[in-house]
Amino acid sequence: MAAVKKIALIVGSSRVGGNAPGIAAWLSPLIQKQLNLTSTTTKQSYEVxxxxxxxxxxGPVVWGAKIPMQIRDPADYPSQTVRDWSAFVSSFAGFVFLTPEYNGGYPGDLKNALDHVYWEWEG
Structure with a gap:
């Protein structure tokens, strides 16, 4: 059997008292079940x-000389925290975003997490 592929269910809101944790707890097993049902012919299994x-x-994106789109090698990120985030994001085979609308867009915490790396989101 092939190695288990990990799918990240990224929760876009961490607001205290928000609905995101409950929805994620409900949605995660549904996604996992559907992925594993549709992969019976390929024998691929997934973990959400x-x-x-x-x-x-x-923290904020304020490094200076290069923007994340210009950084191809994760070792070039100036912060160990961002290098760790890069490795974490790169460990997933796919992403599902669960996010509320916040002032006509998506929450700042999610945008910040997305903006710190660039090539890692590429499929």
Whole structure:
């Protein structure tokens, strides 16, 4: 059997009292079941991992000389925290985003997590 592929269910809101943790707990097994049902012919199995970006405190994107799109080698990120985030994001085969609308867009914590790396999101 092929190695288990991890799918990140990225929770876009960490608001205290928010609905995201409950929805993620409900959605995660549904996604996992559907992925594993549809992969019976390929014998591929999947694991859904709930990811809360606030568990990976990155701080603001203020490094200076290069923007994340210009950094191809994760070793070139100036912060160990961002290098760790890069490795974490790269460990997933796919992503599902669970996010509320916040002032007509998506929450700042999610945007910050997305903006710290660039090539790692590429499929």
């Amino acid at each position: 991992v709930v990811v809360n970006p606030t568990d990976h405190p990155l």
